[in-house]
Amino acid sequence: MTDLSQQITDHLKQCDRIDDSEILLELAQEQIDRLNHEMEATKEAARAREAVLRAGLEDISDARRVMTYGDPGVLREHAASTLDRTALNGEAGE
Structure with a gap:
């Protein structure tokens, strides 16, 4: 009976493990999964x-x-792109 009791005890311990x-x-x-999600979020932030x-x-x-060249066309493009980027950065929380 002791041997059977020991076997049962051993079996239960194994089941617990x-x-x-x-x-x-x-x-x-x-x-x-959480780390993979965080890694993807970090990659997206880095791309941004x-x-x-x-x-x-x-x-x-x-x-x-x-x-260098005093090109007024480039100056207008530069001003417009700067305004666009400023708005984009404001929306992105940068």
């Missing part, structure tokens, strides 16, 4: 910042052409 392992596996999967930086470089290039 399996249950614990399944719970840990579920928690790990949830954490992986890159777009703003590229636009800023274009503004600098346009301003340099205005200062």
Whole structure:
């Protein structure tokens, strides 16, 4: 009877370990999913910042052409694009 009791106890301990392992596996999967979501959000934010930086470089290039060549057409384009970017940055919360 003691041997059977020990076998039952061992079996129950093994079942508990399996249950614990399944719970840990579920928690790990949830954490992986959350981290993947955060990573995607970070990538999107980085792409948005890159777009703003590229636009800023274009503004600098346009301003340099205005200062170098005095082109009024470029000056108008520069002013319009600056206003557009300012509005875009305001909407993006930058």
